[in-house]
Amino acid sequence: MNGEVPPLFSGKTDWLIMIGLLLVSLVAWAGHNYMQPAGFSGACTVRIFTEPPQKLVFTGPQPQPLTVVGKTGAATIEWGTDGRIRIASSTCPCKTCVNMGWTDSSSLVCVPNGIIVEPAADTGSKVDAVTR
Amino acid sequence: MYYFRSRVLPVIALLFILLAIYFRTPEPPHEESRxxxxxxxxxxxxxxxxxxxxxxxFAVFEAVESEASFYRAGTELVRLNQTGSLPAVSSLTPLLQIAADYFKLSDGYFDPSFACLQKAYGFYSNAGRLPGQDEIDNLLKNHCGFDRVLARSEQGFTLASGSLIDLGxxxxxxxxxxAARVLREAGCKAFLIDDAGDIWFEGQKPDKTAWRIAVRDPRDNGSLAFIESxxxxxxxxxxxxxxxxxxDGVRYGHIMNPRSGRPVDYYSSVTIIASEPVAADALSTAVFAMPPDIAFSWVEERNLPALFLTSTGTIHLSTAGRQFFSQVKTQ
Structure with a gap:
């Protein structure tokens, strides 16, 4: 080397390594920022607060309504053609959960029956909680 | 080539390691619903x-429920409603004092003694009915008004006969x-508590993003606005x-107008942001009971961040609310 410092990126190999690293970085960055799943897929988690508690995880809309049995009896969870979810019926006295209608973001809750339906939505607007 | 491999490559490698650490998946939070x-x-x-x-x-919520539940047998509140009295030293005393403070602050629009009106309308029995004007007048005159029906003396609290208190x-x-105090004292640096949409959050999340809360739009179960902080x-x-x-096919909400004794129908929802959970809880109820002309000026005078969705679908944002609510729907 005779004490001389060669110029940076002097060789072809250096340039190839550098371009390769940049490409890898670019792909990783794009993946981190843009490759999140978009749109509501009908995925949801159904929690049933019976003893022991149950947790049902659905990764997409189901062709048939789901019937679960909560604290007061049966409840029917239904997916619409657009993937949204609702509690179609429940054996609770107040029917608040049924009146909540269709959702693709807010959770549906049936307190008397001990049932929560949580849409696993990712519409690019992740939230920590919903005030209602 | 020698320079690149001996000097630049280690720096780039170090950079990648630092980036990997920065973007690492943070440890998930402990999340639990009950x-x-x-x-x-x-x-x-x-x-x-x-x-x-x-x-x-969660044990804190259980303790508060065992003191202040309107429904559960044996609570201090049920005891007050049933016997009309409560000793001066009671676990319910702080809550009753807070209720009295917000009754006064809200010019009577936050009134826990409306429970007798709600009972008359059948809210507690799920058998809705419309009481007559004479019945409403009698309840308003003799059984409503938190400062009139609940008296406090050295001996304790006395509730007027026929009156009811609901601290919900x-x-x-x-x-x-x-509960937040318990988590804070236990060393939790960042947490969120969600009590059926009444929310409190504090601390920095590990991914360093802001807390993001959606305001539910009751018309389509979507989002009326967002709050980031x-x-x-x-x-x-x-x-x-x-x-x-x-x-008869007409829906009546559970919050009452203290002047008319009738369920209010001015709004579909009112969202309030405050620095304390009790304030947000009490003031959202109070403001919901106010007619729009009073409510809009009331929140302005107190510089309160507020978002109104009126029953006709109009959205109103208070001046202070503009710095908190984002992506507010236009209609």
Whole structure:
């Protein structure tokens, strides 16, 4: 080397390594920022607060309504053609959960029956909680 | 080539390691929901606190419910409503004092003594009915007005015969405050408490993003607006869409106008942001009971961040609300 410092990126190999690293970085960055799943897929988690508690995880809309049995009896969870979810019926006295209608973001809750339906939505607007 | 491999490559490698650390998947929070206080309560605590902190925070809700539940047999509140008296030293005393403070602050629009009106309308029995004008007048005159029907002396509290107190309008916020204190003292650096939409959050999340809260649009179950903050905030929404009665096909919400004694129908929802959970809880109920001309100026005078969705679909944002609410729907 005779004490001389060669110029940076002097060789072809250096340039190839550098371009390769940049490409890898670019792909990783794009993946981190843009490759999140978009749109509501009908995925949801159904929690049933019976003893022991149950947790049902659905990764997409189901062709048939789901019937679960909560604290007061049966409840029917239904997916619409657009993937949204609702509690179609429940054996609770107040029917608040049924009146909540269709959702693709807010959770549906049936307190008397001990049932929560949580849409696993990712519409690019992740939230920590919903005030209602 | 020698220079690149011996000097630049290690620096680039170090850079990649640092980037990997920066973008690493943070440890997930402890998140748990429980059905308590006639609703669902969720606590999300990020790692850093004592392992049983969340359970102890839930125990606070249980304790408040055992003191202030309107429905559960044997609570201090049920005792007050049934016997008309309560000793001066009672676990309910702080809550009754807070209720008195907010009754005064809100010019009587926050009134826990409306419970007798709600009972007359059938809210507690799920058998909705419309009481006659004479019945409403009698209840307003003789059984409503928190400062008139609940007397405090050295001997304790005395409730007027036939009156009822329901602390549901502040018990949630009160429990959130106490539970937050437990989590804080247990070393939790960042957590969120969600009591059926009454929310409190504080601390920095591990991914360093702001807390993001959606305001539910009751018309389509979508989002009416969003709130983003890195500072602690209390958020509460009062609405007419989750607790109501239906009589002859007409829906009546559970919050009463203190002047007319009738369920209010000015808004679909009112969201209030405050620095304390009790304040957000009580004031969202109070403002919901106010007619729009009073409510809009009331929140302005107090520089209160507020978002109104009126029953006709109009959206009104207070001046202070403009710095907190984002992506507000235009209609």
């Amino acid at each position: 059905i308590m206080m006639d609703t669902v309560i969720t606590i999300r605590a990020f790692p850093g606190g004592e392992t049983n902190a969340v359970s102890r925070a 309008g502040i018990a949630g916020g009160y429990a959130i405050e106490k 890195r500072s602690p905030l209390a958020i509460s929404t009062s609405g007419d869409y989750e607790r109501f009665i239906t009589v």
